Amino acid sequence: xxxxxxxxxxxxxxxxSLRHPWTLGVLxxxxxxxxxxxxxNSGVVDKLFLPTPQAVWAAxxxxxxxxxxxxxxxxxxxxxxxxxxxxxxxALPIGIAxxxxxxxxxxxxxxxALIRYMPAPAFIPLLIIYFGLEELPKVxxxxxxxxxxxxxxxxxxxxxxxxxxxxxxxxxxxRRLPILTRVVAPYIAPQVLDTYRINMASAxxxxxxxELVAASEGLGxxxxxxxxxxxxxxxxxxxxxxxxxxxxxxxxxRFLMRRACSWAN
Amino acid sequence: xxxxxxxxxxxxxxxxxxxxxxxxVSFDLHGGEFLALVGSSxxxxxxxxxxxxxxxxxxxxxxxLDARPVRSPGSDRGMVFQKYSLYxxxxxxxxxAFGMELQQxxxxxxxxxxxxxxxxxxxxxxxxxxxxxxxxxxxQRIAIARALAAEPKVLLLDEPFGALDIQIRESxxxxxxxxxxxxxxxxxxxxxxxxxxxxxxxxxHIMAPSPGRIxxxxxxxxxxxxxxxxxxxxxxxxxxxxxxxxxRSLEPAGRR
Numbered sequence: 001x002x003x004x005x006x007x008x009x010x011x012x013x014x015x016x017s018l019r020h021p022w023t024l025g026v027l028x029x030x031x032x033x034x035x036x037x038x039x040x041n042s043g044v045v046d047k048l049f050l051p052t053p054q055a056v057w058a059a060x061x062x063x064x065x066x067x068x069x070x071x072x073x074x075x076x077x078x079x080x081x082x083x084x085x086x087x088x089x090x091a092l093p094i095g096i097a098x099x100x101x102x103x104x105x106x107x108x109x110x111x112x113a114l115i116r117y118m119p120a121p122a123f124i125p126l127l128i129i130y131f132g133l134e135e136l137p138k139v140x141x142x143x144x145x146x147x148x149x150x151x152x153x154x155x156x157x158x159x160x161x162x163x164x165x166x167x168x169x170x171x172x173x174x175r176r177l178p179i180l181t182r183v184v185a186p187y188i189a190p191q192v193l194d195t196y197r198i199n200m201a202s203a204x205x206x207x208x209x210x211e212l213v214a215a216s217e218g219l220g221x222x223x224x225x226x227x228x229x230x231x232x233x234x235x236x237x238x239x240x241x242x243x244x245x246x247x248x249x250x251x252x253x254r255f256l257m258r259r260a261c262s263w264a265n
Numbered sequence: 266x267x268x269x270x271x272x273x274x275x276x277x278x279x280x281x282x283x284x285x286x287x288x289x290v291s292f293d294l295h296g297g298e299f300l301a302l303v304g305s306s307x308x309x310x311x312x313x314x315x316x317x318x319x320x321x322x323x324x325x326x327x328x329x330l331d332a333r334p335v336r337s338p339g340s341d342r343g344m345v346f347q348k349y350s351l352y353x354x355x356x357x358x359x360x361x362a363f364g365m366e367l368q369q370x371x372x373x374x375x376x377x378x379x380x381x382x383x384x385x386x387x388x389x390x391x392x393x394x395x396x397x398x399x400x401x402x403x404x405q406r407i408a409i410a411r412a413l414a415a416e417p418k419v420l421l422l423d424e425p426f427g428a429l430d431i432q433i434r435e436s437x438x439x440x441x442x443x444x445x446x447x448x449x450x451x452x453x454x455x456x457x458x459x460x461x462x463x464x465x466x467x468x469x470h471i472m473a474p475s476p477g478r479i480x481x482x483x484x485x486x487x488x489x490x491x492x493x494x495x496x497x498x499x500x501x502x503x504x505x506x507x508x509x510x511x512x513r514s515l516e517p518a519g520r521r
Contacts, residue, residue, distance in 0.1 A: 164350040168408075171318050172364030172415050173340030182367075186354050263354040263395055 051233035056240070059233040068222070073241060075218040076207050079135065083142025084203045088196055091150030096184065098151065099158025109155070112148045120145030120202075121209050128214065138210040145206045146199045153199075157191035158184060190261040197253035204246050266296035266331060266418045266451055268317065273326035275312055286312055288476040289326070294419065294453060294468075299445055301454040301466035302479075305512075309477020310455045314423050317453065318344050330418065340368060343417030345408045347424040351396040357407045358383060358392040364415030382410040385444065402426075402433040406440065419451045426461070438464055439492050459508055463501065464492060471508065473515040481511055 017023055033053065039045060040052040047055070063069035098105045123144055127137035161184055169179045211220025219238050226234035258265070275287040287309045294300045302310045315321045317328055319338040328335040330342065343364075351360050358379050365375045383389045386406040388399075396404055405425055412420055425441075426434045442465055445452060456462050462469045463485055471481040485504070487495060495501050 162349050164346045164348075165352060167318075167320055167338070168344065168346065168350045168411075169363075169367065170320065170338040171340070171342060171344040171421075172367050172411070173338075174364075174367045178367055182363075183352070186352070261354070263397070 048230060048232060051236055055233045056236040059231070060237040060240075063222075063234070063237060069237070069241065072217055072219045072222050072238075073245065075215075076211065076220065076242075077245065079138050079207045079210070079218070080142060080200075080203045082135075083139040083207070084146060084196075084200060086139070087143045087147040087150055087199075087203075091147055091154055092192065095151040095154025096158055096180065096188075098155040099161075100180070100184070105155065109152070112152055115144075116148040116152065120206055124210065124213055133214045138207065138215070141210050142203045142206050146203050149199050149202070150195055153195040154188065154192055157188040157195070161187045190257055190264040193253055193257045193261070197250055197257075200249055200253070201246060204242065204249075208242060266294075267329075268294040268419055268451075268453070269327075269329045270294075270313070270317065271327050273313070273316060273323045273328060275309070275316065275321070275324050285476040287316075287323075288478045290472075290477070290479055291326075292468075292470055292479065292482070294451065296418075296451050297449050298468060299452045299454070299466045300468040300470070301456060301462035302470050302472055303456055303459055303462045303512075304472030304477070305457060305474060307474040307477070308472035309474070310457075310472050311423055312477065313472075314344075314421050314453070314455050317419075318342050318421055340364060340415045341418045342421055343412030343415055343419070344421040345405070345412050345423065345425045348401070348404075348428045350408050351404050351411075353396050356393050356395055357388060357399065357403075360396070360407055361410045361414050364411055368415065378414050382414045385413070385448070386410040387440075400433070401429050402437055405429070405437065409441075409444070413448070413450065419453060422452060422454045424455055424457070427456070427458075434461075435496075441465060442489060442492060459505055459512065460496070463487070463505055463508070464489070464495065469508075471512060480515060481508070483508065 036050075037053050040047065040050045051059075060069065063072075094108075098108055120141055123141060124137070127140055131137040131140065165183055165187060166179060169183050174183070207218070208220035208223070211218040212224045215221040219242050223235050223238040226232070226238065270293070271291045273287055273290045274285065276283045276285045278284050290309075290313055292300070302313060304310045312321070316323050317335065319335050319342065322336075335342075351357075352363065355363065361382055362375050362379045365378060370378075380389070380392075383392055386409060388403060388406055388410070391399060391403060391407075396407070399407065409420075409422075409425070422441075426437045429437060438461055441452075444450070445465070452465075454462065454466060467485055469483050469485055470479045471483075472478065473480045483504075487501060487504075489495060
C-alpha cells in the first residue's frame with residue numbers, strides 16, 4: 001500500500017477519537033464497569049459480596065429519592081471544606097513565612113516534619129476525649145491531617161522562587177512586602193493550588209475515617225451503617241459517590257489552575 | 266554620576282575556612298561611560314557586580330555612588346541578569362512597567378515610559394506577549410528596557426548575552442552599543458568574552474582569579490560606527506590578541 005492511499009473513513013475517525021485525551025480514560029473506566037457487570041451477574045461470586053451494578057444503581061436511587069444521599073454528601077462536604085479551609089488558610093502565611101525567614105524555618109520545620117508523619121487517624125481518640133463527638137473533632141482531624149503537609153509544601157515552593165526574580169525586584173527598588181505580594185505570591189500560586197489539590201485527597205480520606213468512628217450523618221457514616229446490615233450495595237454507593245465528589249474537586253482545582261496560571265503551563 | 270569602588274575585598278566563610286574572592290579591587294565609573302570587567306569564571310567579576318548592586322556587602326573597602334555609600338539594593342543601580350529574570354506571569358509591557366510600579370509613579374507616566382522603552386528596545390509589537398513567547402534575545406532586551414525604565418544612574422549588566430546563541434549575541438552587542446549612544450546611559454558590563462568587552466566598552470579591566478583582582482586596565486578608543494567591520498579590523502584583532510595573551514598568561518596568585 002502506497003502512502004498516498006486514502007485512509008478509510010472509519011479508521012480515520014477512530015484514530016481521531018483515540019487521540020482525544022479523555023478517550024483512553026473513559027475506556028479504562030468502561031472496561032472495569034463491564035467486568036464488574038459480567039462477573040457480578042454471572043453468579044460466580046455471591047451477590048452479598050459483590051452486588052450487581054443494577055443493584056447499586058437502585059440503592060443509589062433510593063437514597064437519592066429519600067434525600068439521604070444529598071444530606072450525607074453535604075454533611076461530609078461541609079466538614080471537609082471547613083477543615084481544609086482552616087488548614088489552607090493558615091498554611092499559606094505560615095508556609096510563606098517559613099520559606100522566607102531562615103530562623104522561623106529552622107524553628108518550625110523539624111517540629112512540623114515530625115507531626116506530619118504521625119498518622120492523623122491516630123489523633124481521633126484524643127480528639128474525642130477533648131472535644132466529644134460533635135463537628136469540632138472531625139474538622140480538627142482534617143486540619144491536623146493536612147495543615148502540616150500544606151505548610152511544608154508551600155514553604156518549599158517559596159524556597160524555589162528563582163533568586164534572580166527576587167533580586168531583580170530589589171534592584172528595581174522593591175521592598176520586602178511588595179516583593180512578597182508581587183513576586184513570591186504569583187510565582188508560587190500554581191504550586192500552592194497543586195498542593196491544595198493533592199492534600200484535598202487526604203482531607204476526603206480523613207472525613208470518612210472520622211465518620212466511620214463516630215457521626216450521625218455523612219457518607220462515611222452511611223457506609224458503616226450499611227456494613228452493619230450487610231448492605232454491600234449501599235457501601236458501593238457510598239464509595240462511588242465519594243470518588244465522584246473527590247474527582248470533581250480535583251478537576252475544579254485543575255480548572256482553576258489553568259485559568260489563573262496559564263503562564264505556568 | 267560617579268561610581269567609586271575603592272580597595273574592595275570580599276571573603277566568604279569564616280575563620281580559617283574563609284576564602285578571599287576579591288582582593289583590593291578599585292575603579293571609577295563616570296556618567297556616560299561604558300566600562301567592562303572581563304575575566305574567567307572565578308575571577309570574582311560577578312561578585313563585584315553584586316556588591317555594587319547592594320545584594321552583598323564587601324568585607325572591607327568602600328563603594329560609593331555620588332559620594333553616598335552603597336548599603337543595599339536601590340533603583341539608582343539597575344541590574345540585568347544573565348537569564349530567568351523576567352516575571353513569567355507578566356506580559357512584556359507589564360515587565361517593563363514593573364519597576365516603575367514598585368516606585369509608585371503616576372499611572373500616566375508609567376504607561377508613557379513603558380511604551381517609550383519598548384520602542385527603544387524595538388519590541389513595541391511584543392508588548393502583550395508573555396516572556397515564554399519571546400526569544401532569548403528579545404527577553405534580554407525587555408529586561409534591559411525594564412531596568413532603564415526605572416531610571417537608574419548606572420546600568421549593571423551581568424553577562425547579559427551569555428546564554429544566547431552566537432549570532433544573536435552579535436546582534437545584541439550592536440543593539441547595546443546603539444542604545445548606549447542614543448540614551449547616554451552609564452553602563453558596567455560583566456563578561457567573560459574579551460571581544461564583547463572591547464566592542465562595547467571604553468574602559469576594560471581584566472580580572473584574574475584566586476583571589477579575584479584587576480590585573481590590567483586598558484582604555485579602548487576604536488571607531489565603532491560599523492561593528493561588523495570592526496570585528497575583523499586589524500587594530501581590533503591585534504588589541505584582542507594582545508589582551509588574550511595576557512589573560513592566558515595569568516596564573517592564580519598563590520602559585521607564583
